Amino acid sequence: MRTVGRALVCVLFVVATAPGTLLGQAQRALPNRPGSVKFAAIGDNGTGEHPQYEIADQMSGLHKVFPFDLVIMLGDNMYGGQQPADFVKKFEMPYAALLSAGVKFQASLGNHDRDENVLYKPFNMNGQRYYSYTRNNVRFFALDSTRMDDKQVAWIDTSLARATEDWKICYFHHPLYSNADRHGASVDLRVRLEPIFVKHGVNVVFSGHDHVYERLKPQKGIYYFVSGAAGQLRRGNMSPAEQTAAYFDQDQSFMVVEIAGSEMYFEAVSRTGRIVDAGTITRQAKAAAAGSPPPEPAGSRR
């Protein structure tokens, strides 16, 4: 009897401490404050395959304890066929629980998406390739990095200049900074967009395209995240560089983020529910965003 009791205690201990368990999830660092802006970020998700569903299940489970009401989509929302049945298989079914809970998805397009996907209602793009919207003190800018024409560059310049919110967050498919081997940074985009982002004090940029998770050290005052593994995965594809703050390339992943006042809390969560990176960013002062480097996020890679 004593042996059985010991075994039970051991099992409970292992379950409680193993990454990716419900107990592990319950101990997440996000403060989950009332009234804060809560959202999730997924990139390169629309495969319709089992790992996408597993990530979606993790998101649904997390939503119960961390009720985010927004998911930003970082492009490649659909791979392969893009018929109505594909939208069911690759979007509506995996995220059914979130959609029925009223979570709003706001998509940006990737190179595997189709132009006409801007008309798909649940992506909430209202027929626009690029657009912006607000949540409390945060303004989001969704861009189309696959075709960054002069008109779009002028639009983001003007729109950022007009934005009065405390936080300015941009997201799009191709990363300005990335240390994954397959694609890496889109330097042509960086040369065009970074000066505009710096000039207007963009705080954080989310991208996908490389099928890994990477957090970069602030670049010219801006925090960059690559989160392109919410369906696809390129295992072991990272070659971390000096500018890499944290990364995870061993499994699919997504991000959850909370903005409360001048703090942004973030977690990167794997397909098994393990928190692979977490931290807090303090909103950059406008002068800092334009020049001197901000501090690295407080937090840890787990």
Add this chain to the structure above:
Amino acid sequence: MPDKDGQVGTSPKRRGLRHHARSTLPRLLRFAIEQLLLLPLGVIIALAWVNAAPESYYRFTFSIAFLVNDVGIAFFFALITKEVVEATIPNGVLHPLRRALLPVVASLGATAVPALLHVRIVESLDEPMLTIGWRVALATDLAIGFFFARIIFGRHPAVPFLLLLGIACNALGFVMVALFDPAHDIRLVNGVLMLVAALAIAAVLRRQRVRSFWPYVLIAGVASWVGMYWSGVHPALALVPIIPFLPHAARDPGFFVDARPGARDALSQFELWWRYPAQVALFFFGLVNAGVPMGALEPGTWGLPLALLVGRPLGLFAGAGLGLALGFHLPHRVGWRELTIIGFVAAMGLSVGLFFAAAILPPGQLRSELSMGVLLSLAGAPLALIGAWLMGIGRFSSERQQR
């Protein structure tokens, strides 16, 4: 040690070397220009630079892109137009015009098949956004094509056939790009009025027998550039409608045959003056538009070269078959075997292909994939050479070798 002129370090040997360098460089430049090497040179430098130091490459090329793509390259297209204009006068390959009918009909197949094939291939490779590149599948590089056609065929009716086919394919491509990809927000009425004014100015200059090409370029050409810019048509084509107004010689000196240094007519003078600057513009065109970072490439990159190398010969068969069914005739000594080789040669779209890619897409992944596809279409040259050798065509024919 000072030499006898009191200069330090200028021994006769060094002076000789310096003189040798001074005389060699212009000769090398002239050779590069005459052998059409400046565009490939620009392409090679672009590929090396963008993959070694991308940030400095993009900063430099973005800063000159407008000057090169919208202004400088206009003189290259003007020179191509000059060749076409001369080809319509006696002794030219387009004279009389009915000779051009079969290649024009054949160009319908030679453009439609690779364009459709490109769309199918990139769809199957899961890159639906690349379908926009079907316009690039219409392009043919006349100069490169002519160069390889002369190597393979020498003086053979297949060469003018290829040129006519290329002109028709490119004309279709320019129309499609203008229709589907207006350069920016357009002011159509103002643009059309300005274009009409430009043509009227050119007509008046011609009527007044103005022999210098400068008023045509500086007055009519600039008005045409503004008109096209406002109309949403790519302004690099600004001189295309103006060139036919320039007074020209009575007979065509030949396709891509340089004008005689003593030629007095305005068209020849224009060529003599702009030949070298246009080649320099072509060098910068290659530098600005062919910088493809290898990391940007996806499987869809293969769509365009496959579509061109397979689709151009097949489309040419289909188009020529249609022409024959309509009662037109293939030129003497041009059969299906020659058409295959012409198809491979016409698959190469270097200058015009890069131009179409830059006209329809901003810098980024999609343009990189299309530009690399254009570069890979140069595989048409070895395919044409090997095909000609295997089939015993042109200079590889047994009759010719026996002679």
